[in-house]
Amino acid sequence: MRKKKMIVLDPGHGGQDPGAVANGLVEKYVAWEIAQRVREKLIRVNADVIIVQPSAGNPKSTTQDELYKPPQEANLLQADFYLSIHVNAGGGEGFESFVHPAAKDKRADMIRNRLHSQVMRYLAQYKIKDRGCKYANFAVLRLTEMPAVLLECLFIDNAWDAGLLKNTTFLHGLANEIAYGLILSLELEEG
Ligand SMILES: [Zn+2]
Known part of the structure; x- marks a missing residue:
């Protein structure tokens, strides 16, 4: 039997850091809801799924805590994979995924491509724009010692996107596809 894989989920922001706020939605709550649902969906696979959220233990956690503690904890845990979940803002629309530029064409990139296409297949039904597979030097991607996406x-500030994010059926469907994308890309097995 293969070694049980450990997956760390990092719902972006938390505590004193709400992330983006618009249309009656708060990024930290949406990210938390998605992460919880992804973990639930992975309960039957042979993997340890851990949500790392500094605000869970410290409601006053700061932006710095929320940014730097999850990667540190994932490194200490020697996790096999790290997934950071955010909601975008700033006048665009759609879905996009990131890996660190140094991970281009490496394992993290392969995992991401599989995950991205799985999620986009679902989102396309809702006419959500595919913004593409991207590379960025984000702290959580730079500081993690395992493949990270x-x-x-x-x-959150686009009316169509926000309307969907408020729809529980849609949001759970999105989380299901993220979970399924992880099962495929990380080759998780029913446990
Ligand atoms: Zn964010």
């Missing part, structure tokens, strides 16, 4: 799940 960051998802920007729609735009």
Whole structure:
């Protein structure tokens, strides 16, 4: 039997850091909801899924805590994979995914491509724009010692995207596809 894999989920922001806020939505809550649901969906696979959220233990956690503690903890845990979940803002629309530029064409990139296409297949039904597979020197991607991917799940300040993010059926469907994308890309097995 293969070694049980450990997956760290990092719902972006938390505590004193709400992330983006618009259309009656708060990024930290949307990210948390998605992460919880992804973990639930992975309960039957042979993997340890851990949500690392500094605000869970310290409601006053700061932006710095939320940014730097999850990668540190994932490194200490020697996790096999790291997924950071965010919601975008700033006047665009759609879904995009990131890996660190140094991970281009490496394992993290392969995992991301599989995950991205799985999620986009679902989102296309809702006419969500595919912003593409991207590379960025984000702190969580730079500081993690294992393959790491960051998802920007729609735009909180776009009316169409925000309407969908408020829809529980849609949001759970999105989390299901992220979970399924992880099962495929990380080759997780029913446990
Ligand atoms: Zn964010």
